[in-house]
Amino acid sequence: MTPTDQQLIDFVVREARLLDQQRLEDWLELFTDDGHYWMPVEWGQSDPRLTTSLMYEDKLLLKIRIDRLKGRATYSQSPKSRCHHVLQQPQVDERDEEQRHYVTWTPLHYVESRGDQQTLYAAWATHHLTLVDDALRIRLKRVDLVNCDAALGSIQLFV
Amino acid sequence: MVGKYRGNRQAITALVRETEVHRDLYVDQELFELEMEQLFANTWIYVGHDSQVPKVGDYYATTIGKQPVIMVRAAEDSIKVLHNRCPHKGTRLTGESCGNTGRFFRCPYHAWTFRLDGSLAGVPLKSGYEGTSFTESRAARGITAVRHVHNYRGFVFAKQSDVGPGFEEFFGEALSSLDNMIDRSPVGRLEVAGGVLRYMHACNWKMLVENQTDTCHPMIAHQSSAGTAVEVWKAAPAGTKKPMAVEIYGPFVSSYEFFQTMGIRVWDNGHGHTGVSHSIHSDYSAVPGYFEQMVAAYGEERAKAILGENRHNTVYFPNVMLKGPIQLLRVFKPLAADRTLVESWTFRLVGAPDMLLERTVMYNRLVNAPTSIVGHDDLEIYERAQAGLASDGNEWINVQRLYVADEAERRNVVTDGTSEWQMRNQFRAWTKFMTMSL
Ligand code: FES
Numbered sequence A: 001m002t003p004t005d006q007q008l009i010d011f012v013v014r015e016a017r018l019l020d021q022q023r024l025e026d027w028l029e030l031f032t033d034d035g036h037y038w039m040p041v042e043w044g045q046s047d048p049r050l051t052t053s054l055m056y057e058d059k060l061l062l063k064i065r066i067d068r069l070k071g072r073a074t075y076s077q078s079p080k081s082r083c084h085h086v087l088q089q090p091q092v093d094e095r096d097e098e099q100r101h102y103v104t105w106t107p108l109h110y111v112e113s114r115g116d117q118q119t120l121y122a123a124w125a126t127h128h129l130t131l132v133d134d135a136l137r138i139r140l141k142r143v144d145l146v147n148c149d150a151a152l153g154s155i156q157l158f159v
Numbered sequence B: 001m002v003g004k005y006r007g008n009r010q011a012i013t014a015l016v017r018e019t020e021v022h023r024d025l026y027v028d029q030e031l032f033e034l035e036m037e038q039l040f041a042n043t044w045i046y047v048g049h050d051s052q053v054p055k056v057g058d059y060y061a062t063t064i065g066k067q068p069v070i071m072v073r074a075a076e077d078s079i080k081v082l083h084n085r086c087p088h089k090g091t092r093l094t095g096e097s098c099g100n101t102g103r104f105f106r107c108p109y110h111a112w113t114f115r116l117d118g119s120l121a122g123v124p125l126k127s128g129y130e131g132t133s134f135t136e137s138r139a140a141r142g143i144t145a146v147r148h149v150h151n152y153r154g155f156v157f158a159k160q161s162d163v164g165p166g167f168e169e170f171f172g173e174a175l176s177s178l179d180n181m182i183d184r185s186p187v188g189r190l191e192v193a194g195g196v197l198r199y200m201h202a203c204n205w206k207m208l209v210e211n212q213t214d215t216c217h218p219m220i221a222h223q224s225s226a227g228t229a230v231e232v233w234k235a236a237p238a239g240t241k242k243p244m245a246v247e248i249y250g251p252f253v254s255s256y257e258f259f260q261t262m263g264i265r266v267w268d269n270g271h272g273h274t275g276v277s278h279s280i281h282s283d284y285s286a287v288p289g290y291f292e293q294m295v296a297a298y299g300e301e302r303a304k305a306i307l308g309e310n311r312h313n314t315v316y317f318p319n320v321m322l323k324g325p326i327q328l329l330r331v332f333k334p335l336a337a338d339r340t341l342v343e344s345w346t347f348r349l350v351g352a353p354d355m356l357l358e359r360t361v362m363y364n365r366l367v368n369a370p371t372s373i374v375g376h377d378d379l380e381i382y383e384r385a386q387a388g389l390a391s392d393g394n395e396w397i398n399v400q401r402l403y404v405a406d407e408a409e410r411r412n413v414v415t416d417g418t419s420e421w422q423m424r425n426q427f428r429a430w431t432k433f434m435t436m437s438l
């Protein structure tokens, strides 16, 4: 199968919807086994290994995060956070059928709220997608916050 | 307006009892201002690391307490700390947080220029000051330098006031933790590396300082993060190599006994550290090639002694925490009674394998980022404490665990790892440096 541009776009839109609805187990399934979620801390950062990041998580770390959100001793989620994504239409930046490698770029606004507080973040999401058994999967989701290097408060859910 | 505490030594002293502390230390804005004027002037405050300004003209802009300062390499062998304020009308001189200013600072308002030591180099249209006794003005003296600066093996500290002890006297034995961190480099040198994490906290800065030697909270407050990590890891197929991230998270939920027996060492002037015999950093996997480098540099016995030291958290009073075994330094920057900026810096051991920096950088991300689940656990507690202290039901905070009646007289003590002695030690130092120039 060769995904159409529209299928790539639909995939990215659905990914955000799973996050907003906090269907996080389903969301985690969207990643390949070696997939990563990366949120750099530096503007234009190219290395996640020797420069720290806000997040650089493989599936194991993402699972820990997701299980923690449900935990009874997770005091920072009492009360629970909610989140809301507004995406601009994703653009398909790269496609390589031979390598099954597809890259999309999506400007977005993200709101996270907890109790009486609500915080707005602006970001660009870059999805590196591939096909596994004819289904689209995320190899890398990179989230560049416009203010990645500012002194931020807690971000507890997924942008 | 006459406040409750300004100029009132007795009122300040009454806030710290042997085993209790008054909540005003955390919530009272007047007391916060006095901390900035007294405590942060009479003590040695960490400014930065000299690897941040390697070349002449390099600067790093930061704060001491609430005041903007610039650390600048004024000459090959000289680092100055200047008030980041134009002597003309007060304009802050730098926009970026770091860079190179060349041979002069040039104010962006009216282009007065200053040499790297702060002295005035030039004023445009200078004729306008002729016959005005300008040379006698405060402005003509140039940028005010912070009076006392000490570069300890790359770590730059400054003290604003003439009151208060000299550098060696202030830190004393506590410098051994910095020494150990630096000695972990085969060439005895560190470099700031790996980026900085900045995390805004809606709580008083001292809550963070106390938390550094609070060993009765990890197994409770971090059950959610570290406990979950341990649970998730249990599902991994037998024989899978334990990932670095699980090695980092796991020890946070060690038993009370683990923390009791690790010990706490308490030094003069509010300094102290957890992890005398072992710590949560003791059981990380060896990094290939590193031990051999250390033996080649120091000989086997000394290399073993350096690496056998696994101090957990060292508090450099008032507002720094150091983790030698993973080359991490955190600064708790006070912004207001209920607002603190936490900066977490990491260092490369010059000459050692990159994998050490990789672990350091990962630790920082997993524990100290605004997106870190361990960070979320802690901040939730601080913010609830800040909120709870609004209650008039009880104005006192209890720090009584393992209190020893004559402890104020004892020097350089090693005690039970779950003692709150080090917290009491910090509060004694707080009173001392808050009142020493009143
Ligand atoms: S304020 Fe700096 S030159 Fe005038």
Ligand SMILES: [Fe+2]
Pocket: B211, B217, B218, B221, B222, B378
């Ligand atoms: Fe903690």
